[in-house]
Amino acid sequence: MPPPNLSNFQKRALDYIRQEKLIETGSHLLIAVSGGPDSVALLHILHVLQQVLNLTRLTALHFDHRLRGKESEGDRAFVEKLAANLRVPLVCRSEDVLAYQRQHALSLEMAARELRHRFFYDLQVRLDAQRIALGHTANDQAEEILLRLFRGTGPSGMVGMLPKTDRGIIRPLLFATRQEIMAYLSEQGLSFRDDSSNQEPFCQRNVLRLEVFPILERHFHSQVISTLARHAGLVRDEEDYWERHLEECWASVCVEEAPLRIALRISSLLSLHHAVQKRILRLAISKIRGNLQGIYSIHLENLVQWVRQSSSGKIFEFPGALWAVHKGDSLLFSTIPPLFSQPAPLSLSAHIPRPGLYAFGPFHLNLSLQDRGSFPDQAMPPTSPHSVRLDADKVKWPLTLRTWQPGDRFQPMGLAGSKKLQDFFMDKKIPREQRKEIPLLCDREKICWIAGYRLDDRVKVTEQTQSVLAIEMRVNSET
Numbered sequence: 001m002p003p004p005n006l007s008n009f010q011k012r013a014l015d016y017i018r019q020e021k022l023i024e025t026g027s028h029l030l031i032a033v034s035g036g037p038d039s040v041a042l043l044h045i046l047h048v049l050q051q052v053l054n055l056t057r058l059t060a061l062h063f064d065h066r067l068r069g070k071e072s073e074g075d076r077a078f079v080e081k082l083a084a085n086l087r088v089p090l091v092c093r094s095e096d097v098l099a100y101q102r103q104h105a106l107s108l109e110m111a112a113r114e115l116r117h118r119f120f121y122d123l124q125v126r127l128d129a130q131r132i133a134l135g136h137t138a139n140d141q142a143e144e145i146l147l148r149l150f151r152g153t154g155p156s157g158m159v160g161m162l163p164k165t166d167r168g169i170i171r172p173l174l175f176a177t178r179q180e181i182m183a184y185l186s187e188q189g190l191s192f193r194d195d196s197s198n199q200e201p202f203c204q205r206n207v208l209r210l211e212v213f214p215i216l217e218r219h220f221h222s223q224v225i226s227t228l229a230r231h232a233g234l235v236r237d238e239e240d241y242w243e244r245h246l247e248e249c250w251a252s253v254c255v256e257e258a259p260l261r262i263a264l265r266i267s268s269l270l271s272l273h274h275a276v277q278k279r280i281l282r283l284a285i286s287k288i289r290g291n292l293q294g295i296y297s298i299h300l301e302n303l304v305q306w307v308r309q310s311s312s313g314k315i316f317e318f319p320g321a322l323w324a325v326h327k328g329d330s331l332l333f334s335t336i337p338p339l340f341s342q343p344a345p346l347s348l349s350a351h352i353p354r355p356g357l358y359a360f361g362p363f364h365l366n367l368s369l370q371d372r373g374s375f376p377d378q379a380m381p382p383t384s385p386h387s388v389r390l391d392a393d394k395v396k397w398p399l400t401l402r403t404w405q406p407g408d409r410f411q412p413m414g415l416a417g418s419k420k421l422q423d424f425f426m427d428k429k430i431p432r433e434q435r436k437e438i439p440l441l442c443d444r445e446k447i448c449w450i451a452g453y454r455l456d457d458r459v460k461v462t463e464q465t466q467s468v469l470a471i472e473m474r475v476n477s478e479t
């Protein structure tokens, strides 16, 4: 039973948190507060519910994007005061989003989001916190659903934003509309910061909020936001079922699963229902690429058609770093272009004199120096098969990108001694004909990184690292 002194809205929040199992008792919770209405309500509610949820600790986080001059400073001061009033400790970080955007060629929104989330995850590790609470509401969910639908997402994408992610993000206000949040703020006498950029239809999300939803509410019904948000919940249920069912199907279709390569048995794939075929292909892509960015339902449809009609030796190219090759009864997914299995022009031209952007044949490399300061101990952002971080001071320039040569040795990160590359490949069960396809990044002394697989121990980041060399490798047009 909730304590009797909770308001109706607080009780609903408590019910939602319990029903979705968002927070475990005894947790340390981080609460991301921009100063906007949703996150102010979030902080206030979680503070009220701290005891009943048995949370050992709350910490508020504020990220200053430095994008709106005095207004940004005002946001920070506002959040500082709010947190102090509630006696919740606050951690702020400020970073130059514009510089990061230029350096990584991202949209402003993406750059801000990446830096903000990096800050949240850094703090999660540093403060040993279990969850990070964000203030997304049913309105944000409804916007997300429409945006995804218009972009051509498949059925799985219709789950929208998840109430809880694998990395510890939780969204305790997804059950509430913004109108309800505003009513809560006024009932509790809470003020908030008004972000002037929310009032201009300069991006698709704002167009939906300011122009499309008012029309839908007028011409359909006043609850369209809740209806769309509820729809996301229904899809999530279905997806839970699919996930389990897909595991069984995957086992019957997948014949090889390695970091840079996945092989499916075509005859088994084609014996499945069309809907399952698409989901298996989607799973293969997400496993090999680590994400599904830029992959829409149309790509999966096209691929299914292609598999049905193609013959051995044909190649299907996805947008970004991915190829599917039809070989006998196998469909091989690879992030290394099949062309590269011919002796590559790589060894001739792959000279990397300094950090920067490089393209060698199909490979696009982005090497940038970063201050260790932005990555606190143990909180290096996770790397993927395509990106790694090295201790910049241990790297002996210039670098080269080449392929395996007999006699190559390296010291796999975490191992005490060196190892023949041939043995490493054998341990990883990488077929002989594929070994020559794997790019090796070397410095003047020896191999630094077996792309997609392992760093050399000599160049790994340690507590003593001052400066970090971040390397991202993409194939073909992916940026």
Ligand SMILES: Nc1ncnc2c1ncn2[C@@H]1O[C@H](COP(=O)(O)OP(=O)(O)OP(=O)(O)O)[C@@H](O)[C@H]1O
Residues within 6 Å of the ligand: 031, 032, 033, 034, 035, 036, 037, 038, 039, 040, 061, 062, 063, 064, 065, 116, 133, 134, 135, 136, 140, 195
């Ligand atoms: N600068 C920031 N500092 C800390 N957390 C943030 C920041 N910006 C966004 N967040 C978190 O991400 C959530 C969603 O971000 P979004 O950009 O939709 O929010 P907002 O419009 O800035 O404000 P709010 O959601 O608080 O009304 C916020 O509710 C908040 O929890």
